[in-house]
Amino acid sequence: MQETRLDTARIRAARRVIDPQFLDTPLYRCEALEPALGCAVSIKLETANPVRSFKARGTELVASLLAEHGPQAVVCASAGNLGQALAWSGRGRGLDVTVVASRCATAAKLDRIRALGARLELVDGDHETARERAAAIARHDGIRLLEDSLDLETCEGAATIGLELADSAPSFDTVLIALGGGALATGIGHVLKALAPGVEVVCVQPLGAPALTRSWHRRRVVTTDSADTIADGVAGRHPIPAVLDDLLLVADDAVLVQETSIISGMRLLLAHAGLVVEPSAALGIAAVLEDRARFAGRHIATVVCGSNVDLDSYHRWIGMGG
Structure with missing residues (x-):
């Protein structure tokens, strides 16, 4: 593999610096989700900590x-x-x-x-x-x-999630990762390509904020004039060139999902996993909902990356039909 900006030795060393409250987060099979998705599902839960996200x-x-x-x-x-x-x-x-x-x-x-x-x-x-x-x-x-995603600390900190996922590979075939600025995806992707290269790395972004996904597909930076999505945590418009370079090396695919699928994913995580999540955290589930045939019979892991959500908005979304 060509080298990214990240370094696996530094990522391992980062575990000695990060407060243990944020490390070794739960990774578990969620069988209750599987009938609705048509595949085996494991959840990597990054919300049970003092700031309720992986950041x-x-x-x-x-x-x-x-x-x-x-x-x-x-x-x-x-x-x-x-x-x-x-x-x-x-x-x-x-x-x-x-x-x-x-x-x-x-x-x-x-x-x-x-x-x-x-x-x-x-x-x-x-x-x-x-x-x-x-x-x-x-x-x-x-x-x-x-600067999130540009500064290596943000990427290599997120990459410690990859170390924890790699310890469980090859129990899952694919990992689905929310794509915003790119720190989470490039960090996890770097580690999995180094330590568990058989795992497919799929990045997921809202259709209403597609800049980095479009950039990945075109292999050059693509900006957008606006972003329109409930997934505020991934609503960037101007991808960082160095981040795109890393993403091109570690991501196997980047897909876009609709708002209705994000809401359905949030609803499923509440109903079948007991998890209240922000929209960005439901992107992986949304990707499966939009392409069940692709993931049928596979074992996917999805990173539930945050649960900081406005409850009034959450109740409105969850109450919507779809």
């Missing part, structure tokens, strides 16, 4: 490195989950954390960022606008800018 695996690395040099300041743009994770990791290490987010971000995520003690700045526009503002703050104040 702290990466922010633990960032915060640890920054704290080695005494009190530091750091800023990031976030749709919500990265900001919570950075606030959590920074709080315990004396870091001054600023999070920039869209005013349209999920209110529950923004409330939690504030509760964790980070400075929160809201901007008009979407996540790409927040990224621009965070970069401007970093330049003006001379502080560390954390």
Whole structure:
């Protein structure tokens, strides 16, 4: 395999830095889901931790490195989950954390960022606008800018999930991974290609936010003018070239799914797995629902990557027909 930006030895070393609360998360066969999906299903659950998403695996690395040099300041743009994770990791290490987010971000995520003690700045526009503002703050104040998926700590932190999945391979044939900025997919994909190359790596993105998937298929960066999806955690419009280069090396496929399938996936995870998840976490189930024939008779693992969801919106989605 050609080399990505990631390093398996560094990923193994990351496990010694990350708070154990975020490691060795449950991976289990969920037989109750299988009649509806027509295949064997294992769930890798990344929501049973203090920030209810996988993001702290990466922010633990960032915060640890920054704290080695005494009190530091750091800023990031976030749709919500990265900001919570950075606030959590920074709080315990004396870091001054600023999070920039869209005013349209999920209110529950923004409330939690504030509760964790980070400075929160809201901007008009979407996540790409927040990224621009965070970069401007970093330049003006001379502080560390954390860029999700571009900064290797975010990818290699997420890649520790891959180590845990590889320990269980070859019990499953395919792993389905939510695709947004790319840290989760490139991290897990890197490890599986190195340690369990027989496992198919399939990335899943909403049809309403297709930039990185289209980029993967065309093998060049494709941007979009807008993003329209309930899966706010993966609603980027401007893929990062270095991330695309890595994704091209580790992903076997990248697929797009409709909003109705995402909602159906959320409903199935609640009804048959007892899991309340945010839309991004249901993308893997949505992919199976849209192409049952492809996965029939196979054993898939899906990464349930976050459960930070606005409950009013959640109840509205789950109550919808479809």
